[in-house]
Amino acid sequence: MDGFAAVDFGFAREVLQRGIAAIYVVAFVSTLNQFRPLLGEHGLLPAPELMAWAKASVPGRGQDSRGPRRSAWRLRPTLFRWMRYTDRRLVALCWAGIVVAAAVVCGIPQLFTPWAPMACFLALWLGYMSIVSIGQTFYGFGWEMLLLEAGFLAAFLGSAVEPPPTVVIVLFWWLVFRLEFGAGMIKIRGGREWRDLTALTYHHETQPMPGPLSRQAHLLPRWFHKGEVVGNHFAQLIVPWFLFAPLVGLSLPGPVPAIVGAVAGAIVIATQLWLVMTGNFAWLNWITIVLAFSAIGLPSARDASLAHDPPWIVDRLPLPWLVVTCAVGVVYAVLSWWPLRNLFAHRQLMNASFNRWQLANAYGAFGTVTKQRIEIVVEGTTDEDPDAATWREYSFKGKPGDVRRVPRQFAPYHLRLDWLMWFLPLGRSLDDWFTVLLIRLLEADAAILRLLADDPFRGERPVWVRAVAYHYRFTTHAEFRTTRERWHRERRGDVLGPMALRRS
Structure with a gap:
């Protein structure tokens, strides 16, 4: 890292932008195929009914019979608040999201100024949030808000004409930390099976959707399952702290801090690949792998050759872009107080959002494991x-x-x-x-x-x-x-x- 510019993280940016965009393609395709029968005009939980209820409901007139979940929905942004929901409009939104995300996967917006990929990712973020906000229980999964937050941060990674902003790379580390450390703390505070190392004796068999290798994993020796739990605790409670090691490099020259951070990211990737092999957790593991690449710094030939910058370049970043990304960092510093407090709270919340824009969320999964x-x-x-x-x-x-x-x-x-x-x-x-x-x-x-x-x-x-x-x-x-x-x-x-x- 070189001050405001993360000059060694050009490869990490490529993986983040293209990987997150690829997950958005999957998310919009999933919505295109499933939203209408589940939540469309004639769905199991019709979104138009929710919209009509939200429009008719007036805050401050007592508890609605449908409970606090729908009351909380009223605060969430969605494009369908300004345009009436129809299945055709839902399809149009999905196809627009697929096209924009596919363009980012191909690297087209990244060839221009940083404002081009920013506009693409913000469009993806707002478009998918519009769907999640009316998705009710069918969109009540932690990886929905994780994809939204990742998409928002990816909007400020910049383009190929300048190195990634340091503040945004650090915010990605903070996201991985909340995701992994939060999951680790949920487990330690959760069921006894995580403390007596028996959780994975059951989990491969009782997980929501087993994969082709889940049975083979379940039949492994008991000592192996105990080792899995120990490895999980190490990867989620110890390793995430070392993601921030490259920050030491700002004041302590040498490759060691960057290597430590890269090793921490590699461990996260390795543990997630094991989960990919043994289960079906939608895009949770895949997006975690993508996010963990934010810790792997590789000097880019293009970044190393940047020289003789124009006068509007500050520390290799255009001044307007530097102002915007620093502003994002300040906003995140404020929003992060609530998830930080939650990480060390006695009653830790799992997969919780503390603001209507679903930024700086709390994450975690499987605090307890079902035994049958x-x-x-x-x-x-x-x-x-x-x-x-x-x-x-x-x-x-x-x-x-x-x-x-x-x-x-x-x-x-x-x-x-x-x-x-x-x-x-x-x-x-x-x-x-x-x-x-x-x-x-x-x-x-x-x-x-x-x-x-x-x-x-x-x-x-x-x-x-x-x-x-x-x-x-x-x-x-x-x-x-x-x-x-x-x-x-x-x-x-x-x-x-x-x-x-x-x-x-």
Whole structure:
């Protein structure tokens, strides 16, 4: 680093800008494919109803019957507050986001002045925030706000005509620190399984969406799982502090501080790659890998050759650009008080935003690990008598169902319906959207059926549907050799139904 200019972080900027933009492509594609059946005009939780409620609701007139979640939504920015939501406008927004993000991935805006990539990333940030703000429970994941915050910071990395601003690179380190250290503290304060080193004895089997290698990881020796937990604590509680080592280089010449920071970033990347191999956490692990590259400084030939700068260049940065990026740093210094306090609070919040723009957020995941896997299996029948019926299962794309099927790798793509199906058994009651889902299945709704892996009735309307709870566990090596089944399951009982549409 050289004062205000992070001259050794040109490669890091390339990875950050293109990597974050690539995740935005995935996010907009995911929205394009899933938002309308889940949240569109005829969705399970229609966004127009939320918009109508928000427009009619007046602050200060008592508690709304729909609870504080929707009251909090009223404060979040969205373009659909100024233009009426329609499915067509949602599609147009998604395609615009895909085109802009793809241009950044190709490096086109970065060829011009720093204001060009800034405009692109701010457009992506505002466009995707407009979707998240009306996404309700289907967009209530921590990696949504993580992508938003990363996109905002990426707007101020500059272009190829000048080195990255030091203050923005440091803000990326601060983001990785909050993400990793926050997750580590959540675990230490959470379930006992993280302290007695048994958490990963269960996690590979009970995680929301297992991947192709999750069963093999689960069947590894117990001592290996304990080593995983120790490695996790080291990577999340110790390593993040060393991300800031290059700052020492500003006053202490030599390569050691930069090497220490790069090693810390590499450890974060390595641990995230293990999670990529053994699970399906949407783009959480992939964006963490991208963000961790912010700590890896490699001298750029272009940056090293910059000389004879014009008079409006200050420390190799244009003065207006320097003012803007420093202003962002000041704003973040103020906003960071709340997440900093949260990191060391007795009641630490997980995946929380402290401002309406979802900047400087608190992150964390899996403070506790479920010990058994309960799956809600949806079944239907075309028989008239539900008591004597032959029931057939609906197959989902990512969640376990068929005991012989190998779990597929979907990440960084986000299967929102499958993820929420994992949360269902953990709640005290079934969510409203699930009842609507069963009604849509009774109607053989084509849009909903496209979200599934298989419709056992091939578009025909079932007469009855029901939801049944099963306990799933991975089979042992011996069981697999005998049955060729990757899961063993036991029925736990009906959860809802049988249900049928009222007949006139």
